[in-house]
Amino acid sequence: MNITADMVKELRQRTGIGVMECKEALQESQGLIDKAIEILRKKGYARAKDKMSREAGEGIITSYIHMNGKIGVLVEVNCESDFVARNEEFKELVKNIAMQIAASSPRYVSSEEIPAAEIEQEKEIIKSQLKDMKKPPEIIEKIVQGKLNKFYEEVCLLDQPYIREDKMTVRQLVSSMIAKIGENIKVKRFARFELGKS
Amino acid sequence: MNITADMVKELRQRTGIGVMECKEALQESQGLIDKAIEILRKKGYARAKDKMSREAGEGIITSYIHMNGKIGVLVEVNCESDFVARNEEFKELVKNIAMQIAASSPRYVSSEEIPAAEIEQEKEIIKSQLKDMKKPPEIIEKIVQGKLNKFYEEVCLLDQPYIREDKMTVRQLVSSMIAKIGENIKVKRFARFELGKS
Numbered sequence: 139m140n141i142t143a144d145m146v147k148e149l150r151q152r153t154g155i156g157v158m159e160c161k162e163a164l165q166e167s168q169g170l171i172d173k174a175i176e177i178l179r180k181k182g183y184a185r186a187k188d189k190m191s192r193e194a195g196e197g198i199i200t201s202y203i204h205m206n207g208k209i210g211v212l213v214e215v216n217c218e219s220d221f222v223a224r225n226e227e228f229k230e231l232v233k234n235i236a237m238q239i240a241a242s243s244p245r246y247v248s249s250e251e252i253p254a255a256e257i258e259q260e261k262e263i264i265k266s267q268l269k270d271m272k273k274p275p276e277i278i279e280k281i282v283q284g285k286l287n288k289f290y291e292e293v294c295l296l297d298q299p300y301i302r303e304d305k306m307t308v309r310q311l312v313s314s315m316i317a318k319i320g321e322n323i324k325v326k327r328f329a330r331f332e333l334g335k336s
Numbered sequence: 337m338n339i340t341a342d343m344v345k346e347l348r349q350r351t352g353i354g355v356m357e358c359k360e361a362l363q364e365s366q367g368l369i370d371k372a373i374e375i376l377r378k379k380g381y382a383r384a385k386d387k388m389s390r391e392a393g394e395g396i397i398t399s400y401i402h403m404n405g406k407i408g409v410l411v412e413v414n415c416e417s418d419f420v421a422r423n424e425e426f427k428e429l430v431k432n433i434a435m436q437i438a439a440s441s442p443r444y445v446s447s448e449e450i451p452a453a454e455i456e457q458e459k460e461i462i463k464s465q466l467k468d469m470k471k472p473p474e475i476i477e478k479i480v481q482g483k484l485n486k487f488y489e490e491v492c493l494l495d496q497p498y499i500r501e502d503k504m505t506v507r508q509l510v511s512s513m514i515a516k517i518g519e520n521i522k523v524k525r526f527a528r529f530e531l532g533k534s
Contacts, residue, residue: 180464199408199529201399207421210397212410214529223405266378329527331397331412 139168149174155183196223197326202236211239213328218321228323231315237301238308239330244295247325248309252293260289295325337366347372353381394421395524400434409437411526416519426521429513435499436506437528442493445523446507450491458487493523 141164149160149171155178163181167173197216204210215232222228238244246252264285268278290297296309306314308325316323339362347358347369353376361379365371395414402408413430420426436442444450462483466476488495494507504512506523514521 176461180461182465195532197531198405199401199531200405201401201408201410203397203399207396207398210399210410210412212399212408212527212529214408214531216531263374263378267380327529329410329529331410331525331527333395333397333412333414334393 139165141165141169145169145171153178153183159183196220198223198229198232200229200232200236202233202240204237204240208333209240210331211236211328213239214326216324216326217319222319222321222323225319227315228319231311231323234300234302234311235295235308235325236328238298239295239328241301242295242298243330243332244298244328245293246295247327248296249290249294252290257286261286264289295328337363339363339367343367343369351376351381357381393522394418395522396421396427396430398427398430398434400431400438402435402438406531407438408529409434409526411437412524414522414524415517420517420519420521423517425513426517429509429521432498432500432509433493433506433523434526436496437493437526439499440493440496441528441530442496442526443491444493445525446494447488447492450488455484459484493526 141161145164146157146160149155149164150157152171153160153175159178159181160174163174163177164171166177195216196219197214199212199214201213202211213232213236215228215235217223217228261282264282265278268281271278271281273281287297291299291307296307296312298308300306300308300311303311312323312325339359343362344355344358347353347362348355350369351358351373357376357379358372361372361375362369364375393414394417395412397410397412399411400409411430411434413426413433415421415426459480462480463476466479469476469479471479485495489497489505494505494510496506498504498506498509501509510521510523
């Protein structure tokens with residue numbers, strides 16, 4: 139197996155361990171990075187654990203606590219430069235997104251995050267609801283797709299109508315800020331806790 | 337299948353749907369609550385989705401944002417009464433726990449949350465590190481257990497040394513507040529986001 143300089147570099151960035159050790163581990167793992175990290179750990183290079191998370195751009199993490207601590211939201215929004223991360227308009231956008239999450243309880247950032255099994259289950263439920271409807275299959279299919287879109291609007295943050303201006307979605311809100319600021323902006327992740335709900 | 341009043345009551349609490357509908361759904365699901373909820377949803381009782389999360393006591397959700405938005409923590413701590421939830425000492429405890437999470441990056445509340453596969457992998461790594469050690473198996477076993485406890489101290493919030501007083505663990509900190517306030521207190525869950533780390 140030919141271990142390239144790029145592979146060694148990636149492993150070094152992820153583990154902070156020397157060139158020779160990384161090269162050896164990669165030879166042993168036949169070039170598989172994750173395997174190589176495990177090999178390094180087994181050899182006692184404990185640091186290998188700490189740097190496994192990789193750099194992913196600039197941005198800001200903001201929280202929003204609602205109703206005296208009954209609802210809490212944490213959200214990370216990424217942008218390309220620290221300059222934008224410190225921009226007041228960007229900060230306000232992130233605050234508004236946090237409030238959106240508190241008010242509208244999305245479960246995912248976008249539909250790509252929904253597990254395939256959940257979408258399948260939802261489709262099945264929709265089809266059961268329609269089973270007595272006497273319409274051609276292509277019409278049924280359209281209705282199913284429409285109801286599925288409604289489901290996305292409910293559970294996906296980016297597809298939700300924006301609470302402060304419900305003619306636009308949160309996706310459109312983010313896009314308008316991208317256009318204004320000229321930097322890519324991405325809602326990376328969020329957590330929403332509500333007291334007494336799991 | 338005999339559907340008891342308790343089963344109907346639980347399904348009603350979880351769905352907010354009428355007695356007769358719940359009873360029928362339970363008969364159809366042979367007494368399985370989750371199945372019954374799905375049946376109700378298929379019949380179009382959309383509300384069945386909203387109330388599936390159950391009541392779990394009082395408490396507070398607090399956030400802590402560190403380093404100008406580079407690290408953010410959200411934590412839910414439960415207690416038994418709203419009276420305690422509004423107590424200043426309780427609020428300070430929760431704030432300190434949030435700061436602990438920001439500083440010490442635990443991954444779980446307690447060791448019970450660690451997936452069995454992860455514990456197995458960790459044990460294997462420890463054993464590999466010790467494989468050249470010439471000691472009786474019972475001594476090796478003790479060393480493995482000791483290293484595993486170290487691992488828990490690293491990744492489990494309750495097992496971590498408390499940042500403000502490292503002679504006590506976070507578990508002991510919580511226990512001392514339970515003794516003082518006379519109400520059960522539980523760290524339910526937390527989220528910790530760090531910019532550029534997944």
